[in-house]
Amino acid sequence: MESAEQQEVRAVVRSIVEDFSHDWYVKRARAGLKVTELWEAIGESGFVGVNLPEEYGGGGMGIQELSVVAEELAAAGSPLLMLIVSPAICGTVIARFGTDEQKDRWLPGLATGRTRMAFAITEPDAGSNSHNIATTARRDGDDWILTGTKYYCSGADEADAMLVVARTGVDEKNGRASLSLFIVETPDANLQMTVIPVEVTAPEKQFTLFFDNVRVPAEGLLGNVDDGLRQIFFGLNPERIMSAATSNGIGRYALDRGARYARERQVWGAPIATHQGLAHPLAEAYVHVELARLMTSKAAWMYDSELDAGEASNMAKFAAADASVEALERAIQIHGGNGMSTEYGLADAWGFARVLKIAPVSREMVLNYISQHSLGLPRSY
Numbered sequence: 001m002e003s004a005e006q007q008e009v010r011a012v013v014r015s016i017v018e019d020f021s022h023d024w025y026v027k028r029a030r031a032g033l034k035v036t037e038l039w040e041a042i043g044e045s046g047f048v049g050v051n052l053p054e055e056y057g058g059g060g061m062g063i064q065e066l067s068v069v070a071e072e073l074a075a076a077g078s079p080l081l082m083l084i085v086s087p088a089i090c091g092t093v094i095a096r097f098g099t100d101e102q103k104d105r106w107l108p109g110l111a112t113g114r115t116r117m118a119f120a121i122t123e124p125d126a127g128s129n130s131h132n133i134a135t136t137a138r139r140d141g142d143d144w145i146l147t148g149t150k151y152y153c154s155g156a157d158e159a160d161a162m163l164v165v166a167r168t169g170v171d172e173k174n175g176r177a178s179l180s181l182f183i184v185e186t187p188d189a190n191l192q193m194t195v196i197p198v199e200v201t202a203p204e205k206q207f208t209l210f211f212d213n214v215r216v217p218a219e220g221l222l223g224n225v226d227d228g229l230r231q232i233f234f235g236l237n238p239e240r241i242m243s244a245a246t247s248n249g250i251g252r253y254a255l256d257r258g259a260r261y262a263r264e265r266q267v268w269g270a271p272i273a274t275h276q277g278l279a280h281p282l283a284e285a286y287v288h289v290e291l292a293r294l295m296t297s298k299a300a301w302m303y304d305s306e307l308d309a310g311e312a313s314n315m316a317k318f319a320a321a322d323a324s325v326e327a328l329e330r331a332i333q334i335h336g337g338n339g340m341s342t343e344y345g346l347a348d349a350w351g352f353a354r355v356l357k358i359a360p361v362s363r364e365m366v367l368n369y370i371s372q373h374s375l376g377l378p379r380s381y
Contacts, residue, residue: 022077043113074249
């Protein structure tokens with residue numbers, strides 16, 4: 001059950017996003033434009049950094065409230081990837097591990113949305129195995145020199161900085177890479193970005209990043225050297241929860257449009273909603289979206305309560321991603337040929353919904369996690 005404060009957050013965000021239609025969002029995304037006006041409207045109202053500490057200009061709330069913001073944006077047909085990346089991952093990790101100087105430098109801007117930060121972890125040859133990260137950071141006096149390639153970095157072109165995961169050594173106990181986190185300010189002459197064309201209608205583009213001896217000053221190291229993997233996990237559960245919330249919003253958006261069309265569309269003198277062959281698939285999808293919302297709420301509550309939220313976060317992401325695609329597919333089907341029409345605003349949402357079944361963690365890796373950690377089965381990878 002949501003608190004009165006969380007319900008108020010939901011209502012206010014809903015009222016803000018009503019001024020920005022799905023058509024407006026899609027037209028800008030397809031034209032390669034940003035949705036800066038929407039981001040600023042959410043930020044100026046205090047909702048971009050609702051999860052960040054009050055002393056740095058944030059809302060002092062938690063991932064529960066930020067996930068509400070993400071869900072309502074998506075439910076209105078305007079999901080924002082940067083809300084997952086900038087305040088949820090980067091803001092959370094900096095608030096937890098940053099020095100006082102780093103917090104003073106970055107958190108106020110992240111809290112208002114005036115500063116945006118990207119997250120660079122994925123690599124072409126590492127995939128889900130972070131131990132295979134090849135991007136290196138070596139000391140050069142007091143500075144660090146970063147060299148390597150990152151892949152599928154969301155919104156790198158609009159970020160003022162990025163949180164980069166790099167290899168700084170090898171753990172002698174197990175031979176695995178020792179990782180560290182670095183805040184890299186952009187632009188940088190030695191950092192090149194190349195757009196990855198993807199079939200996703202979203203204002204945030206995907207990039208391959210090439211670090212060619214990028215110099216990072218000593219104060220760019222976040223947290224302790226060689227302790228990056230542990231630090232990353234403080235941001236990965238929020239990432240999964242926020243991805244789930246976004247999927248839930250897409251599912252709600254699809255169900256709303258599907259149900260409206262089923263009520264209004266007349267065939268043989270009656271609304272098509274009177275036919276169980278159409279009503280039941282939509283109703284079943286509604287059940288699955290609501291169940292996913294409950295798991296997402298549980299995961300967010302556990303994370304904010306400083307409980308072990310790994311299982312719940314993975315389950316929420318798994319359930320929500322599946323439920324949103326199901327809801328979207330069934331809403332498209334109930335529209336018939338109109339489901340593929342630009343006018344009805346459903347087919348253009350499919351790419352975004354589908355990619356959330358793959359990222360930020362694939363459903364196969366979620367099942368590996370549940371098999372091992374929840375069921376006690378032997379590790380399979």
